[in-house]
Amino acid sequence: MSEITAHGEKKLVLATGRAHPELAREIAKELGTDLLPVDAYDFANGEIYVRAGESVRGTDAFVIQAHPAPLNNHLMEQLIMIDSLKRASAKRITVVSPFYPYARQDKKGRGREPISARLVADLYKTAGADRIMSVDLHTSQIQGFFDGPVDHLMAIPLLADYIRTRVDAENITVVSPDTGRVRVAEQWAERLGGAPLAFVHKSRDLTVPNQAVSKTVVGQIEGRTCVLIDDMIDTGGTISGAVQVLKNAGAKDVIIAATHAVFSEPAAQRLSESGAREVVVTNTLPLNQSQRFPQLTVLSIAPLIARAVREVFDDGSVTSLFDGNA
Missing domain, CATH: 3.40.50.2020 (Rossmann fold)
Incomplete structure (x- = not known):
């Protein structure tokens, strides 16, 4: 039935x-x-x-x-x-x-x-x-x-509880990819035991879709494992650029966590080559084989x-x- x-x-x-x-x-x-x-x-x-x-x-x-x-x-x-x-x-x-x-x-x-x-x-x-x-x-x-x-x-509890098993809780910084998601980053930080916050400053041309430029990081991330959070990843350009900004600023490691894996081309290639240790998403959207890569972890929603x-x-x-x- x-x-x-x-x-x-x-x-x-x-x-x-x-x-x-x-x-x-x-x-x-x-x-x-x-x-x-x-x-x-x-x-x-x-x-x-x-x-x-x-x-x-x-x-x-x-x-x-x-x-x-x-x-x-x-x-x-x-x-x-x-x-x-x-x-x-x-x-x-x-x-x-x-x-x-x-x-x-x-x-x-x-x-x-x-x-x-x-x-x-x-x-x-x-x-x-x-x-x-x-x-x-x-x-x-x-x-x-x-x-x-x-x-x-x-999806924060699902994602954050998994992240806790993958990092040293004393050495985490939660990073928002822009100022607009700082409130969500605060919820993440609370879930991860009061982790400090940082955010990446970026600029966007409103006339060009799927393009944003990550510039600088605001917050102390040197020598720390950064959990870079977002609600969705589309072409992967913004989030991959943010990984590079964090690495250049001295981050020890970067883990990307996002709810929705849109993964339009060339997201899989960008993410696999971004330098992130792991990319954690949920299965709110289906992923075919071409959208998967070794660093990807998919959690069930x-x-x-x-x-x-x-x-x-x-x-x-x-x-x-x-x-x-x-």
Whole structure:
């Protein structure tokens, strides 16, 4: 069965798109259930067809979809899945998007720019979603874009607890790749026993995508192991440049930790040649063989998402999963 029954007739259904079925299966296994059978395929012109393989009437449905490239195809598939479940009389639909689409377009940096992250939230709502669940949003303000509950889960406990097993706790400095993520770095430092903080100053040309120049490091990192943190790694240029800045400033060692491994070309090559001892990410996005390299460690986010799904289904509390104190 693809349903869990609790509190009498209340039923939970897990449905997944085709982008990252491995993660969906892990989540289902954590919950002790099966995935909803779904027929999904593409027509010759690229249109997507989706149909649930069994009744979802009156269920609490969770629609899981990752958003690797080509992101737009996977987003459209998820929207169609939501619409199909709504029209099939699902009682409540929760979007599970571990990597929120268009999260970097959360504000207007220049005139005439869209706020695409808000548009995505509107699309989810229009399709029929009642709730959104995501991991490490690029900015917290995205929570306010959706007219309904947003469960903003944090991967810091998962990543930081692993990092603790890999370093000397007395010799760690947590490094933010820019000033914008210092607040997150503070949460990391607290999780790592009050480690000191540093940040890398960088500049960015707003007219050129995926390019930023790391310049100098602010903070004491000489002779220390630096844990360089970020929410996502796309082409790897910024984070690899930050590794070099830290090394040039006297860092003993550098470990990169990030939640979302977007890994657009040539990220794998850049990261493998960056000089970082290890690159630790989660599996919010699927990685093919060409995106993997010897220094890469991938941790499963499935237990965190499964716990949040269970709490939402049981009308419990997911607060500890928001603030990284789980």
